[in-house]
Amino acid sequence: LEREEGVFHLKVVEGKHEFFQGIEEETLGYNGDILGPTLRVRKGDEVEIHVKNTLEDETTVHWHGLRVISAMDGGPHQVIPPGATWKVRFPIEQGAATLWYHPHLLHRTGPQVYRGLAGLLIIEDERSEALKLPRDYGVDDIPLIIQDRRFNSKGRLEYLTRPEDIIDGMLGDTGVVNGVLAPTFSPRLGVTRFRILNGANARTFYLRFSDNRTFYQIATDGGFLEKPVGRRELILSPGERAEIIVNFTSSDKDLQLRDGDYTLLTFMPGREPGEVEKLPKELVKGAESIDTSKLKRRYFVMQGTGRSVNINGKQMDMRRIDEYVKLGETEVWVVTNSSHHMGMGMMMGGQMGMMGNIPHPFHIHNTQFRILSRNGLPPSRWERGDKDTVLVSPGESIELLVEFRHVGLYMYHCHILEHEDMGMMGQFNVS
Numbered sequence: 001l002e003r004e005e006g007v008f009h010l011k012v013v014e015g016k017h018e019f020f021q022g023i024e025e026e027t028l029g030y031n032g033d034i035l036g037p038t039l040r041v042r043k044g045d046e047v048e049i050h051v052k053n054t055l056e057d058e059t060t061v062h063w064h065g066l067r068v069i070s071a072m073d074g075g076p077h078q079v080i081p082p083g084a085t086w087k088v089r090f091p092i093e094q095g096a097a098t099l100w101y102h103p104h105l106l107h108r109t110g111p112q113v114y115r116g117l118a119g120l121l122i123i124e125d126e127r128s129e130a131l132k133l134p135r136d137y138g139v140d141d142i143p144l145i146i147q148d149r150r151f152n153s154k155g156r157l158e159y160l161t162r163p164e165d166i167i168d169g170m171l172g173d174t175g176v177v178n179g180v181l182a183p184t185f186s187p188r189l190g191v192t193r194f195r196i197l198n199g200a201n202a203r204t205f206y207l208r209f210s211d212n213r214t215f216y217q218i219a220t221d222g223g224f225l226e227k228p229v230g231r232r233e234l235i236l237s238p239g240e241r242a243e244i245i246v247n248f249t250s251s252d253k254d255l256q257l258r259d260g261d262y263t264l265l266t267f268m269p270g271r272e273p274g275e276v277e278k279l280p281k282e283l284v285k286g287a288e289s290i291d292t293s294k295l296k297r298r299y300f301v302m303q304g305t306g307r308s309v310n311i312n313g314k315q316m317d318m319r320r321i322d323e324y325v326k327l328g329e330t331e332v333w334v335v336t337n338s339s340h341h342m343g344m345g346m347m348m349g350g351q352m353g354m355m356g357n358i359p360h361p362f363h364i365h366n367t368q369f370r371i372l373s374r375n376g377l378p379p380s381r382w383e384r385g386d387k388d389t390v391l392v393s394p395g396e397s398i399e400l401l402v403e404f405r406h407v408g409l410y411m412y413h414c415h416i417l418e419h420e421d422m423g424m425m426g427q428f429n430v431s
């Protein structure tokens, strides 16, 4: 999106979108019928954004992954009434990363995102501009917002129509990439960068290429990894992002990006050679290891199922502050998913869905954290970058190194949006 006199203008609008030809669906979008424009900013920028809500309903816009004062965070306290314009202004204080924005209304985030509200916020910095990486937006630097949707036999969107939807969250059966069913893309020969967002309400994607090729992950939620990491499968839970580099050759026939059995994207490599040939060996300096034994520890236990999902036995209450945190202090947050097999687990919705045995992606506002350990073991190489959302599988316990640089009231929550909407969220105050 281009700035007009230094300001990004976002308009939340109702739209009509054809997932299937000839079937118009009522959708929501920013400045268009579905999703939103990519906002591209640079570290050090003072960013001003005006969000006009033209809906008959309230909304909010949250900048997921951004370090920002709470009045600008766009959480459930920053409601934009119908017809109103919300003006925010904040400096970009963090490094290059692929962030995103989406609504965050209390109890009603899921349906608004499902109808189409989500967009990317890309930060560049000196380092990202100096590295020899593809960054020609839309040419060899490609955003992929991956989601899933469920359509009924008439091709209409379905939302929360089955009993398991309130347990697993809203799982679709059809992949949607950048708002389109089964799109094709024609990359240049050589390397292309994809900035991938799992923008699904509830589904964790297990992404692979149809020929099982190796690709290179270069970034996590909050920025670059120390070095590119070769992978064949990328697991992304709702809210998480990754940047990957894929090498295309002229002999790539029928190449697809898949999640399990579903084709998300089909490639038809073009003939034009790309500009970047080799990947840099080092992307950024790795974080120094620190002694965490004396740091304050806080414990977050995700538990319950269906309407009873909660954190530490509590469900979201706008008037209750759950944690008080000191500005600038480094802490260890220990996040546990205590759901477990219940003997006779039933398959629900097809995804891990045993009753009470559900993975929860834990997200914290106003920070980028580091994963210290998973069940006592060091994180995999591809999880060592900055993160703001982390998948916590049933029975797992994860230690996170967190630190906050802005004051105010913020949220932590499960990023399965139906869990968040049912109350799997808490508030912390930084002062």
Ligand code: C2O
Pocket: 062, 064, 102, 104, 239, 363, 365, 411, 413, 415
């Ligand atoms: Cu992406 Cu609190 O959300």
Ligand code: CU
Pocket: 062, 063, 064, 065, 363, 364, 365, 366
């Ligand atoms: Cu967030």
Ligand code: CU
Pocket: 309, 359, 360, 361, 414, 415, 416, 419, 420, 424
């Ligand atoms: Cu959850």
